[in-house]
Amino acid sequence: xxxxxxxxxxxxxxxxxxxxxxxxxxxxxxxxxxxxxxxxxxxxxxxxxxxxxxxxxxxxxxxxxxxxxxxxxxxxxxxx
Amino acid sequence: xxxxxxxxxxxxxxxxxxxxxxxxxxxxxxxxxxxxxxxxxxxxxxxxxxxxxxxxxxxxxxxxxxxxxxxxxxxxxxxxxxxxxxxxxxxxxxxxxxxxxxxxxxxxxxxxxxxxxxxxxxxxxxxxxxxxxxxxxxxxxxxxxxxxxxxxxxxxxxx
Numbered sequence: 001x002x003x004x005x006x007x008x009x010x011x012x013x014x015x016x017x018x019x020x021x022x023x024x025x026x027x028x029x030x031x032x033x034x035x036x037x038x039x040x041x042x043x044x045x046x047x048x049x050x051x052x053x054x055x056x057x058x059x060x061x062x063x064x065x066x067x068x069x070x071x072x073x074x075x076x077x078x079x080x
Numbered sequence: 081x082x083x084x085x086x087x088x089x090x091x092x093x094x095x096x097x098x099x100x101x102x103x104x105x106x107x108x109x110x111x112x113x114x115x116x117x118x119x120x121x122x123x124x125x126x127x128x129x130x131x132x133x134x135x136x137x138x139x140x141x142x143x144x145x146x147x148x149x150x151x152x153x154x155x156x157x158x159x160x161x162x163x164x165x166x167x168x169x170x171x172x173x174x175x176x177x178x179x180x181x182x183x184x185x186x187x188x189x190x191x192x193x194x195x196x197x198x199x200x201x202x203x204x205x206x207x208x209x210x211x212x213x214x215x216x217x218x219x220x221x222x223x224x225x226x227x228x229x230x231x232x233x234x235x236x237x238x239x
Contacts, residue, residue, distance in 0.1 A: 008190060010239045015193035016227045026227040 017044050017053065020070040030057060030064035040068070050074045088166035095122060095168035099160035104152050106167075115152055122168065123151070129174050130154060135220050136176065181217065181238060188213050189239045192230040 013036055016026060028036060033055070040053045052071040057064055088096040089107035096107045104115040106122070130137050130151075140154050147153035158176045159167040165175045181189065184203070188210060191199045196214075200207040214226055223229050233239045 010190060010234055011192050011230055016231060019193045019227055024225065024227070026225060026231060028231060 013039055014043055017068060018047065020053075020068070022070055022072055025067050025069035027058070027060070027065040027067050030066045033066050036066060036068060087162055088164070088169075092170065094166035094170050096162060097155050097159040097167045098162050099156040102147070102156075104155050104160065115149075115155075125168055125172060125174060126151060126155060129158075129176070133176070139220070181233065185213050185217055186233070186239055189217075189230045189233050192226055 013028075013032070017036070017039060020026070037055060040055070044051065044053070050073040052074055054069045054071055056067045056069070058067055059065070087107055088094040089109065090096075091110060093109050098105055098107070106113050106118065108122075136158055137154070140150075140157050143153070143157055145153060145157065147156065159174075167176070168174055184205075187203055188199055191202060194202065196207050196210045200210045203210075214229075217226075217229050218224055221229060221232065223232060230239065
């Protein structure tokens with residue numbers, strides 16, 4: 001007999017980055033930088049080629065933080 | 081090399097509460113103090129915290145953790161995690177780390193990557209209800225960004 005299992009998945013960094021609106025940002029522990037930066041430059045860039053993100057380092061209560069901000073989308077080029 | 085932060089209260093007069101085996105303790109001035117021996121000034125700060133955070137008092141009441149003493153239960157749930165930030169800082173200010181999310185709010189946090197309309201469809205509720213849940217979560221945590229809310233919940237193992 002087949003069993004139906006309700007799997008509840010937690011959001012991933014890709015989810016968080018994808019969900020950012022223009023001008024919105026979030027912070028993560030700075031040690032997540034090696035995970036988050038490649039995601040932005042590969043997976044997110046492939047999924048949303050016009051989106052632009054900025055990462056910066058800031059001081060938090062309990063150590064350094066990585067702030068990820070979504071910038072204005074790239075303007076479409078009018079070369080044609 | 082970055083050195084890890086010391087547990088607050090270990091070498092200073094700040095206070096770090098922690099729970100162990102359903103008992104509540106604090107670290108203060110290099111000593112571990114049992115709940116029964118908490119000084120009056122410490123209890124007064126906690127009472128003041130309860131007065132100014134009625135939403136946390138209500139959330140603690142809802143939690144099914146069996147404590148005969150409500151103040152003890154409040155400290156256990158609201159402050160009882162050792163996190164490197166003093167629960168009572170040297171200036172007497174408090175930092176709590178308890179986010180009281182309901183089951184439905186947790187369902188919504190797990191779907192943070194979807195639009196509010198998609199979350200509503202997925203959970204068979206209205207978009208207005210989703211918006212109201214986000215608003216309640218923002219108010220109770222002081223975090224004004226839904227992604228930050230989900231990240232905080234994830235860091236605490238809630239989602």
